[in-house]
Amino acid sequence: MNLQENLTVLGVFSLLSVLAVGGGAAVLPETKALVVDTHHWLTDDQFRDIYGLGQVVPGPNMLMVMVIGYHVSGYFGALLAYLGFFVPAGLISWGASRIWDHFEGSPWRRSLQEGLAPLVVGLMAAGTISIARTAIDGATTVAIAIAVFLGVRFVKKVNPAIFVLGGGVVGFLTLS
Template identity: 30%
Template sequence: MKTSPSYSLRELVRYFLRLGTLGFGGPPALVSAMYQDLVVERQWITEADYREGLALAQLAPGPLAAQLAIYLGYVHYGVLGATLTGVIFVLPSFLMVLIVGWAYVRFEGLPLMQAIFYGIGAAVIGIIAVGTYKLTTRTIARDRLGWVLFGLSAVATAVTESELLWLVLLSGAIYWLMKTPPQFLRPGAGSSLTPFLPQLLALPTDSILWKLAFFFAKAGAFVFGSGLAIVPFLYGGVVKENGWLTEQQFLDAVAVAMITPGPVVITVAFIGYLIAGFWGACVAALATFLPCYLFTILPAPYFKRWGKHPGIKAFVDGVTIAAVGAIAGAVVVLARRQLIDAPAILICLSTVGLLYRFKKLPELSIIGGAAVIGLLLQQAG
């Protein structure tokens, strides 16, 4: 029996508008924020629905945080809820990236912004570290097997700097076999999920917009994991193969995505803007996010129908644990790249201390303070 939601669709859309506008830190911070806000505090989404959404987002190609937002919108309000939450979650960061892209082209670089990004980036590492810690302890609790699978996924992600789909699937299978051992000889004991992989049509044309559409559709449809996982794919195509951007322009694009709120994958809009202006940004963003939208809403009904089966539930739990481990590993990857000197480390540790001491401290105030510190350090240097 379908329970009536305790919130309206308008309230859910308003929440994702706020998260898309103020949610810094990329997938680890955004995924943790959705859990803390929607499951723990508001109790709009059940733990089971959240786990199913995180597992589906991890299994399907495309940006993790955007897919989870789409699924959570689907839980009580179907395709309409999924569509509205997905669009409103991505829209604020898309608009911000357009503005930054215009400024970047207009002023030929981001020297002032880079100073601001230095402070913000260090603070964001502290924010996502705290969020990931909360998500990890609530998800795994005292489950010893869970901690082992979590550790393997975290270490693998930190070492390879990418999220390994085979390890996520293996984690789900191990957890299923250990927690709900199947009776292999019983007829009909196994179940299989039908994969959904719509074929993208590549239309032969010399138009740069069609080339962008095809390239970014491939990025959205065939790259698994969070925004961190898509970066190497984008680098290979944008810089090495097609020569659309210089290496410095690409690094600036990734930096912009990391310090703007919303999903990290919004870097595609900045890249599209540098290549082909406003319409290039629109085409790149639409082509990247449309596959992840389809990969979420098409399997969602089946995922919800079968998700309560003990074997499927155990598999989903194992995948969720591996997903959280991958998020923790991603924090390590980000920290290695962002915490490059003593001031950055101090900003990060101060952020962790403030969030630990003052539970209700707004993250936006920390980010604003970190931006000011970044500017002061540049002036002092």
């Protein structure tokens, strides 16, 4: 890829890094909009599959940005996506933690925490809806999604990964 494309990969993931209040899931809708709709680096199905891969491999799920970067520009694109997504957020977090510790016990610190909580929940819900729109596309996938949700929500003695894996197996058997 050319220099312009590499700089675009770095810029896109640096922007997403700064916007990722509450974690990577909070920027999933914007990630999808940028990589699928704006830059056309991936299709909806590719994005969904890469997101799914990021959920099952060990480590932070947002390592999926490396797969996107690789898809766009090979190993160098993967490196740029990684650096763009994790370095700005890491530096901001480090700086904020220094200030945060300085104001321990301050009333505005508690107010800020309480004010950010609904924002983070809303951003994470938007990410879930964004992925659901690409993954749930018929009665079978709706039924699988509901069954997995109910299992994860109400059956506490079973690891949630078992329900997710089971949903994947049922989807594979019924939809392929």
